Amino acid sequence: MIKTSVPLCEAAGKHISHFCPFGLGKENSENHCAHFVGHMLGYEFGATCKNRTSAEKKRAEKGACIRVNEIFDRLRDTGLWVNRPAHLSCCLIFVTHTSNIVKTGDRLKMNEHPAKHIGIYVHGSVWHYSNTSDIVVQDSVAMFMQKFRHAYHAAGQTVEYYYGTFL
Numbered sequence: 001m002i003k004t005s006v007p008l009c010e011a012a013g014k015h016i017s018h019f020c021p022f023g024l025g026k027e028n029s030e031n032h033c034a035h036f037v038g039h040m041l042g043y044e045f046g047a048t049c050k051n052r053t054s055a056e057k058k059r060a061e062k063g064a065c066i067r068v069n070e071i072f073d074r075l076r077d078t079g080l081w082v083n084r085p086a087h088l089s090c091c092l093i094f095v096t097h098t099s100n101i102v103k104t105g106d107r108l109k110m111n112e113h114p115a116k117h118i119g120i121y122v123h124g125s126v127w128h129y130s131n132t133s134d135i136v137v138q139d140s141v142a143m144f145m146q147k148f149r150h151a152y153h154a155a156g157q158t159v160e161y162y163y164g165t166f167l
Helices: 033-041 068-074 141-151
Strands: 078-080 090-097 101-104 107-110 116-122 125-130 135-140 159-164
Touching (some): 135 141
Antiparallel strands (some): 078 159, 090 116, 116 125
């Protein structure tokens, strides 16, 4: 069972500032997809919303990871979405250009190219932060893929989707 800070159905339509008590949560110009996932799942590692200023570092509230690639790289089990095990009905879903993923030994690693996004997949729905609308949205997998196939389309690049099991 997935454990989140609030039920995903209650997150829909909310701005990132609803989940984040720090200054970054008020900045609409920033990409908040990993930030949202970090707060929802309690992923407080790497670059976080809390460690942007010395005053915020001292606060008691928990921060959250703000980088898609840092979350992806921490996961033990990742792979192409089309190869996702059939029993895996709850996991993370990632989208990026194929060129942004490298294989290191038997593990996949995501580079820092800006064309990347993350969502929480639960039984056919993807919960993710829409940086265009500045709210949490729920999409079907097909809609999620359609949105990002269009958004990340670039000449000479292939848009690909990946899964990752929760930490």
